[in-house]
Structure formats: C-alpha cells, structure tokens
Amino acid sequence: MTITLTINEKKHVISADPSEKLLTVLRKEKLFSVKCGCQKGLCGNCMILLDDNPVPACLVPIGIVRDSKIVTLEYFKNDPCYQDIITGFNQAGIHLCGYCNAGKIFTAYGILKASFRPDKASLYSALRGLAPCCADSDSLAAAIMYAVAAKHTREGRHNAKK
Ligand code: FES
Ligand code: FES
Structure with missing residues (x-):
C-alpha cells in the first residue's frame, strides 16, 4: 500500500503494510527522536505530533494517517x-x-x-x-x-x- 503524508513539512510517499506502526516507519526514515520503548502506549518515548496533537507513534497504524501532518522532535526544535x-x-x-x-x-x-x-x-x-x-x-x-x-x-x- 502507498501512503502519502507530510513529515516535518515535507511530502513523503511511503510503501508499507497499512498495519505497520508509525513508530517503525519513522525510524526507517531515520527520525531517531522517536524511541522504541514499551510499544504499548505507556511510556511516551515514541511521541510525535499528529496534526498538531501529541500521540504515541507505537499505537498508530500507518494506514490511518494518510494525508496527515506528522512532526517529530527533530523538526519541532524550530518551534x-x-x-x-x-x-x-x-x-x-x-x-x-x-x-x-x-x-x-x-x-x-x-x-x-x-x-x-x-x-x-x-x-x-x-x-x-x-x-x-x-x-x-x-x-x-x-x-x-x-x-x-x-x-x-x-x-x-x-x-x-x-
Ligand atoms: S514506545 Fe512507549 S508509548 Fe510508544
Ligand atoms: S528517562 Fe530521560 S530523564 Fe529519565
């Protein structure tokens, strides 16, 4: 499946299984501020902004974020x-x-x-x-x-x- 979304203000076209977690996808994009902690939504170490709201990336399947805006800490440092x-x-x-x-x-x-x-x-x-x-x-x-x-x-x- 191909998914288009904006990561840190840049358009990305990602080929992934829709059930793959955003955490994994972002780390494959070398956004290592997104840490691989509990993977159960309990520690917050994988937090990102999804359409300007803080969300644990380990809970979000890539298939549901089509056309969304993702911001990671790497980019948020400019805010x-x-x-x-x-x-x-x-x-x-x-x-x-x-x-x-x-x-x-x-x-x-x-x-x-x-x-x-x-x-x-x-x-x-x-x-x-x-x-x-x-x-x-x-x-x-x-x-x-x-x-x-x-x-x-x-x-x-x-x-x-x-
Ligand atoms: S890795 Fe712990 S909340 Fe996502
Ligand atoms: S785990 Fe980072 S300051 Fe405690």
Missing part, C-alpha cells in the same frame, strides 16, 4: 514553544537524558497549547501518559508551569485568564 519548554525544564532543574525527550516535550506542548493557565488536575492527568523516570511528577509539573510562564513572556501576555 518557539520548544525553547519555552526547554527554559521551563532548565528552571525546574530537569535535564532530559535524550531517551525520554519526545514524550516529555510533546506532553508539555499539548498542555501549553490547550490552555493559557493549565490547572493542576489536567497537568497531572497529562503526565500520567508518561513512564515514571528520573524526573518525578511534581518536578515535571513545575517545569511545565515555568514553560507556560516563558511562553507568556515571549508572547507579551500578562494576566492571561483562559
């Missing part, structure tokens, strides 16, 4: 939100190891995108999609709130209510 998130992580004293970066950064992006002022419940609920690792949930939640503040500062927004 101004990436720097906001890194600033937040640095301020919280979290130094990502390289293996878990996609899950943590795209989860943070999903939260930044959803609300100007994320509440504690939605923050911790989003973090439940990540495997426990070197950074505990409280530190991650703090990092994301610092990232939210960095985004407000960059965008010149003060006292946002949403």
Whole structure:
C-alpha cells in the first residue's frame, strides 16, 4: 500500500503494510527522536505530533494517517514553544537524558497549547501518559508551569485568564 503524508513539512510517499506502526516507519526514515520503548502506549518515548496533537507513534497504524501532518522532535526544535519548554525544564532543574525527550516535550506542548493557565488536575492527568523516570511528577509539573510562564513572556501576555 502507498501512503502519502507530510513529515516535518515535507511530502513523503511511503510503501508499507497499512498495519505497520508509525513508530517503525519513522525510524526507517531515520527520525531517531522517536524511541522504541514499551510499544504499548505507556511510556511516551515514541511521541510525535499528529496534526498538531501529541500521540504515541507505537499505537498508530500507518494506514490511518494518510494525508496527515506528522512532526517529530527533530523538526519541532524550530518551534518557539520548544525553547519555552526547554527554559521551563532548565528552571525546574530537569535535564532530559535524550531517551525520554519526545514524550516529555510533546506532553508539555499539548498542555501549553490547550490552555493559557493549565490547572493542576489536567497537568497531572497529562503526565500520567508518561513512564515514571528520573524526573518525578511534581518536578515535571513545575517545569511545565515555568514553560507556560516563558511562553507568556515571549508572547507579551500578562494576566492571561483562559
Ligand atoms: S514506545 Fe510508544 S508509548 Fe512507549
Ligand atoms: S528517562 Fe530521560 S530523564 Fe529519565
């Protein structure tokens, strides 16, 4: 089966079995920020943006993403939100190891995108999609709130209510 989709702003035509997971396809394209972890949707290490929403690539059969837009961490590094998130992580004293970066950064992006002022419940609920690792949930939640503040500062927004 031939599938056309956009990966990191470039059109790709992929020949693959429709049941093949996006995780495998992206790694064949040498996009190694997409890590091969649990392969059950539990650790977040294979996270990508699918039409601007964070999704674990290990759960997505390539056959259902025809004409979709995929962004991996390699390309997301050009997004101004990436720097906001890194600033937040640095301020919280979290130094990502390289293996878990996609899950943590795209989860943070999903939260930044959803609300100007994320509440504690939605923050911790989003973090439940990540495997426990070197950074505990409280530190991650703090990092994301610092990232939210960095985004407000960059965008010149003060006292946002949403
Ligand atoms: S490898 Fe996809 S969530 Fe763990
Ligand atoms: S697994 Fe990457 S910082 Fe813990």
